[in-house]
Amino acid sequence: xxxxxxxxxxxxxxxxxxxxxxxxxxxxxxxxxxxxxxxxxxxxxxxxxxxxxxxxxxxxxxxxxxxxxxxxxxxxxxxxxxxxxxxxxxxxxxxxxxxxxxxxxxxxxxxxxxxxxxxxxxxxxxxxxxxxxxxxxxxxxxxxxxxxxxxxxxxxxxxxxxxxxxxxxxxxxxxxxxxxxxxxxxxxxxxxxxx
Ligand SMILES: N[C@@H](CCC(=O)N[C@@H](CS)C(=O)NCC(=O)O)C(=O)O
Numbered sequence: 001x002x003x004x005x006x007x008x009x010x011x012x013x014x015x016x017x018x019x020x021x022x023x024x025x026x027x028x029x030x031x032x033x034x035x036x037x038x039x040x041x042x043x044x045x046x047x048x049x050x051x052x053x054x055x056x057x058x059x060x061x062x063x064x065x066x067x068x069x070x071x072x073x074x075x076x077x078x079x080x081x082x083x084x085x086x087x088x089x090x091x092x093x094x095x096x097x098x099x100x101x102x103x104x105x106x107x108x109x110x111x112x113x114x115x116x117x118x119x120x121x122x123x124x125x126x127x128x129x130x131x132x133x134x135x136x137x138x139x140x141x142x143x144x145x146x147x148x149x150x151x152x153x154x155x156x157x158x159x160x161x162x163x164x165x166x167x168x169x170x171x172x173x174x175x176x177x178x179x180x181x182x183x184x185x186x187x188x189x190x191x192x193x194x195x
Contacts, residue, residue, distance in 0.1 A: 002026040005041050006048030007033065008195060009166070011061040014159045015048055016195055018068055018152065020188035021075060028195060034112060062091055065152040075152050083146055090145045090153035093138075097131030098160045106167055125169075132164075132171045139175050143182060150186070158183035162193075 002019065006012025007030050019026045031037050031047060039045035042057050050058045050067075058064050069076035077083035104124045108116055116124070135157070139145065144154045161180040164170040170180075183189055 001053065003029055003051040004048065005029045005031050005051060005057075007031065008192070010048060011159065012048035013162070013192055014061045014155050015050055015064055017155055017159065017189055017192040018065055018075070020191040020195075021150075021155075021186075022068065022072055024068075024072075062095065062152075062156060065155060069152045075150060075155070077146065077149075077151065087146045087151050087153045091156050094135060094153070094157045094160055097134050098128070098164070099156070101128035101131055102160060102164060102167070102169070105169060106163075109167055128164075128169060129171065132173065132176065136171075136173045136175045139179065154183070158189065162189075 002024065004012055004015045004019070004026055006015070008016060008028070010033055016026075016028065029041070031041050033045075033047045035045075038047050041047070042049045042059060044059075046059060048059075048061055048064070050064045052058065058067060066076070070079070077087050101124055105128055107113060108121060108124065140147070142148055144150045145157060146153065158180070161170060161176060161183070165180070170176070
């Protein structure tokens, strides 16, 4: 059985959500990041991770989503298709424009590392606001980012918005809020959120 390693309040949520979407039974080891338990659990201590049935440990949430999607032929467009390139473009864009700045913001809020000078805090907040605006402007007029089919790119964007809301940094943007409302109607999202 697969084992998700990582606390559900982190990017481990993406893996829990994906496995719920695929109806794949799994175990969940709620290891907190930045702890000795994390360093003992996976090489380098970076979470989340997915432990396979043979003990192999996979790391990086988007790589793991791609692995599961390709392995089960679900929530992805086929490799080599134009639709896949659009899907991967979304995954990378959300990673660069929202996930990165949001991680910096969260790190400040949680007080990890050296407290940033006010100029750095402002710069990170501005990067995040610009990233949200850029993503909101390029959202297509469809239910999901590549059309009417929900894909792993939607798990990455949906999770970033869920995360932003928890850290009180979700913008008042009607397109992003409508998108998050659609995400929240998915039974697999709700199941992952309560696990
Ligand atoms: N790109 C990675 C980022 C993972 C990440 O930044 N994990 C943080 C916790 S949210 C971590 O474990 N940091 C501890 C460290 O880097 O030592 C992913 O999507 O899985």
